Amino acid sequence: MDPINLNELDPSFKTEVSQEMGGAGIQACYTCRSCTAVCPVAGVNEHYDPRKIIRKTLLGMKDDVLKDEYIWFCSSCYACHEVCPQEVKFTDVIIAIKNLACRAGHTPQGLSITKAILKNHGRLYEVTDFENEKREKLGLPRIIEQPDDFDKLLPTTEE
Amino acid sequence: MTRETEAVITGLQEPPSRILVLGGDATGARLAEKLADSGLSVVLLGSNSNSSMETIPDGLLTDVTGFVHDYTAEIATANGLVTEHFTHIVCAQPARVEARFKAYGLEPSSQVVSLSEFLKRDGLNDALQSKDRFHVAFLCGLRGSSRPAAFDGILRGIERLQQSDRPVIFVFSRDLHVAGANLESRYRGARERGAVFFKFSDDLPTFESSAGVVKIHFNDAVLGSPMELTPDLLVVDEEYSPPDLAAVARLIPSSHRFQPFIQPYSPRFAGMLTPKAGIYAIGPARGVYENDLIASDIEAAPTFLRSRVDIPGYPGPAVIDPVKCAACLTCMRTCPHGAIGLGSPPEVHAGSCFRCGVCLTVCPQNAISFRQIPDEYDIGEQIRSTLTRTESASKIVVFLCSRSAAQAYVSALSQLPETVGPVVVPCAGAVDERHILDAFMAGALGVLVAGCFDGNCASIYGTTFAGNKAAATMESLKDIGMDARLVRMVRLSSNNAEPLIEAVQELTRHIGENAHGSD
Numbered sequence: 001m002d003p004i005n006l007n008e009l010d011p012s013f014k015t016e017v018s019q020e021m022g023g024a025g026i027q028a029c030y031t032c033r034s035c036t037a038v039c040p041v042a043g044v045n046e047h048y049d050p051r052k053i054i055r056k057t058l059l060g061m062k063d064d065v066l067k068d069e070y071i072w073f074c075s076s077c078y079a080c081h082e083v084c085p086q087e088v089k090f091t092d093v094i095i096a097i098k099n100l101a102c103r104a105g106h107t108p109q110g111l112s113i114t115k116a117i118l119k120n121h122g123r124l125y126e127v128t129d130f131e132n133e134k135r136e137k138l139g140l141p142r143i144i145e146q147p148d149d150f151d152k153l154l155p156t157t158e159e
Numbered sequence: 160m161t162r163e164t165e166a167v168i169t170g171l172q173e174p175p176s177r178i179l180v181l182g183g184d185a186t187g188a189r190l191a192e193k194l195a196d197s198g199l200s201v202v203l204l205g206s207n208s209n210s211s212m213e214t215i216p217d218g219l220l221t222d223v224t225g226f227v228h229d230y231t232a233e234i235a236t237a238n239g240l241v242t243e244h245f246t247h248i249v250c251a252q253p254a255r256v257e258a259r260f261k262a263y264g265l266e267p268s269s270q271v272v273s274l275s276e277f278l279k280r281d282g283l284n285d286a287l288q289s290k291d292r293f294h295v296a297f298l299c300g301l302r303g304s305s306r307p308a309a310f311d312g313i314l315r316g317i318e319r320l321q322q323s324d325r326p327v328i329f330v331f332s333r334d335l336h337v338a339g340a341n342l343e344s345r346y347r348g349a350r351e352r353g354a355v356f357f358k359f360s361d362d363l364p365t366f367e368s369s370a371g372v373v374k375i376h377f378n379d380a381v382l383g384s385p386m387e388l389t390p391d392l393l394v395v396d397e398e399y400s401p402p403d404l405a406a407v408a409r410l411i412p413s414s415h416r417f418q419p420f421i422q423p424y425s426p427r428f429a430g431m432l433t434p435k436a437g438i439y440a441i442g443p444a445r446g447v448y449e450n451d452l453i454a455s456d457i458e459a460a461p462t463f464l465r466s467r468v469d470i471p472g473y474p475g476p477a478v479i480d481p482v483k484c485a486a487c488l489t490c491m492r493t494c495p496h497g498a499i500g501l502g503s504p505p506e507v508h509a510g511s512c513f514r515c516g517v518c519l520t521v522c523p524q525n526a527i528s529f530r531q532i533p534d535e536y537d538i539g540e541q542i543r544s545t546l547t548r549t550e551s552a553s554k555i556v557v558f559l560c561s562r563s564a565a566q567a568y569v570s571a572l573s574q575l576p577e578t579v580g581p582v583v584v585p586c587a588g589a590v591d592e593r594h595i596l597d598a599f600m601a602g603a604l605g606v607l608v609a610g611c612f613d614g615n616c617a618s619i620y621g622t623t624f625a626g627n628k629a630a631a632t633m634e635s636l637k638d639i640g641m642d643a644r645l646v647r648m649v650r651l652s653s654n655n656a657e658p659l660i661e662a663v664q665e666l667t668r669h670i671g672e673n674a675h676g677s678d
Contacts, residue, residue: 003376006388007294011327014353027351031358031381055381058355086347 009060017057020100022092029054029088035080041073048073050080050090057097066101072108119154122147175200178464179232179245181220182206183402184253186442190457194249197461202243204234205252220406223248226500226508227437247437247464250421252402254443258395262302265366271373271393274312287391294327295320296375296390300334301363306399307339308448314345316394321352328354329388331364331375340451399448404440411435413495413619420446427562427617431456431463434619435497436511439463476512476529477519479504483526490518490527495619515618516589520628525593536585538594545580546601553670555663556580556598557607560587560625562617563653564609571656579663587611588621595632595646605666606632609649609659622650644669 017023035050036042042049048070056065065071071094080090101107117124122145132142176199180191183205191203195212203214215236222233230245258273265271269284274297287293297313299305313330320326328349335358337343350356357364357379364377374389401419408414408421413434417423422433422445431439441456442448476498479490484504491499498511499518504526507518516536519527529536538558546554555578559565565583568575580603584590587610595606608629616622626648633643647666651658 001384003385003387004379004382006327006329006386011292011353027353028347030347030350030356052382055379058353 004059004061006059010062011060013060013062013065014058016062016100017093017096020096022089023096025086025088026054026057026090026093028086029058030086031055032085034083034085035088035090038079038083040077040079041075045070045073050074050094053094053097054088054090057093065097066104066106069108071097071101072111115154118147118150120147121145122150176246176464177202177244178247178249179204179220179230179243180249181252181407183251186253186453186457187251190249190251190441190460193457194461194464199461199464202245223406223410226498227435227510230437247439248407249431249439249441249460249464250402250404250407250444251441252404252444254448255400255402256397257400258397259298259302260395262398263298263366263395265373265393265395266368267395268371268373270371270391271395273395274309274316274397277316277392277394278312283392290325290391292325292327293391294329294388295392295394296388297328297330297394298396299330299332300396301331301359303334303398305332305334305336305396306448307336307342308399308450309396310335310337310342310346311339311449313394313396314342314349317349317354318345321349321354329390330354330356331359331377332356333359333363339449399443401443401446404444407438410438411497412492413497416619420444422446423619425614425616425619427615430459434495434513436508476509476514477507477516477527478529479507479522480526480528483524485524485526487523489521489523493521494518495621513618515586515621516584517586517618517621517624519589520591520624536583536589538582538584538589539597541582542580542594542598542601542603545582546598546603549578549580553578553605553667554580554603555605555607555666555670556582556603557609557659557663558587558590558594559583560610560622561585563611563615563651564649564659566653567609567651567656567659570654571660574656574660575663576667578667586616586618586621587625588616588618588623590625590628592628592632592635595629596635599641599645604670605645605647607647607649607659607662607666609651609662612650612652615652626650642673645673 014027018026031051033051039050053065053071074091074094076091078091084090114124117126127143127145135142178194178199178201180187180201180203182188182191182203187203187206188208191201191208191212192210195201195210201212203212204218204220205216207216208214215234218234218236220232221235223230225231228246230248232243232245234241234243256275260267267273297316299310299313317328320328337346357377362378364375367374367376372389373393374387376387379386404421408418411421411434414421420440422428422440431441431445433440441460442453447453447456481504486503488505491501491505495515495517496511496513498508498513500506500508514529542556545556557579559568559581561583568581587608590608598606608625610622610625613622629646629648632646636646637643647662649658649662
């Protein structure tokens, strides 16, 4: 493994994250590993480690963090938030990091597809005749997709 | 109640004082001023002072003899040796501080500097002043142990650097202590402003020097990856050790047990007290290097200096019978408190004697006793009377240290059988083999010696002596064909009688079984 050269890292990245909404407080981390210990995702996927994401951020490994597909593995359960002795709100921090990743053009493919579905159908699942015929048999009203609201909302998010 | 508090309460008159403060930096000067302000007469050695007190700025203490209220000091000055008299001596010299260049295999340079030097500088050098961004690495206890005082210095350096956003700060630590005022919150503050800490245990960083530039190689335990850093400035931490206390330590025979300091590591010696009356230690001389703790030492100093005086009517001191004395000086060499001076017979200094009775047991001529009639610690008399009072057939004599076991015994009275006959001794170290044998001669079936835990003894090695004496007595019993297990040493503290109760039960059981066996 090539050594990481600390002289070449970007120390302003941690400031970028802490100034993003939700990112404040990340610098208090003293790498105790409580977050990783309680994380249900880390429990089943060794590649996802909240402590490492914080460490890389604080060191200024900007590209490593923003391009990392594992930052998208957080299930937002807030377990880490509960246990952190230094009050790092990691669930909020990871949202800040995700926002920075999107802005830098590292949106994962899955998220773009989800966005397209929302844009076209106004919901995460397309409603077809199959569903509506069933609803009719049960005496329920048809669902009419109304994607118009999302047409207005989605342009405010960034790609 | 200690003699110190007793003296305060009885409000004894303050004898005239002339106090020698061994200084060397601002601490000594502050202490001397504090003492002078409280009305004590002070001579400050090794430092300058702004106030009008007597100072010998270039002086060095080379030798000192005597006792409290009567110390003779030999001081080397630019004009030769001078001899002065003092009532008390306070060791307040600065710590010896040495940068760990050697331990890390580093050479000092413009890139590699010691923490003290870094803190002394007002600003950064020109090369760094012109840079938009530069990397500073602090080392903290990668080798040896660290002190809260060292981390305080590192934090001061970091806080100063963090006034600008140009430095990128890393700390490489193994032994890091935050047990000082505000250190924990300042540590957090340093992190919040961007300093990154790397912690190590076994896999320490290595330093590679090429063309005069040092590069740090290490493995980060968090990411599990190798890393490297070429710091623009590498700040090396320092080892703290106490000042040279040899001249004063020679006065305290027990001090070899707790060198390099002159205060024992024991709860019996509060604040600045040492085993020798009239000798005090503050700050580095007693292993305290943190500014806030040194400040409270200084604050408390006048009280400590005034509190130790001879108390009339208190049992003791030990006196040496000139007829029996063979002038072997065993007592002088053994006294944990340095209370015995050269002479024929040697002289016990009343104001320095702790009444521990250790000298009574070591004297091969049995020439030493306590000066008080009747002697409340007359051990032979106590043994006789306690055995007369004890009615039961299986009598056990328990020697009780007055500082721990006696209190424990009182608290456990209801749980102890009536077979137990107490004999209170000033220190377990005052119990001699002959006392234990006396107890058997007078009718005891078993003997317990109850003293303090090792390291908890107010007479440093009194309790160790007691253990040795008990063991020696067991050997003697074996030699004459008696059961060695009839003698036992118990170690306890004043607030827990459990070990005493257990030992009595066990010994009682043992005596019972033994009696049946011999029937």
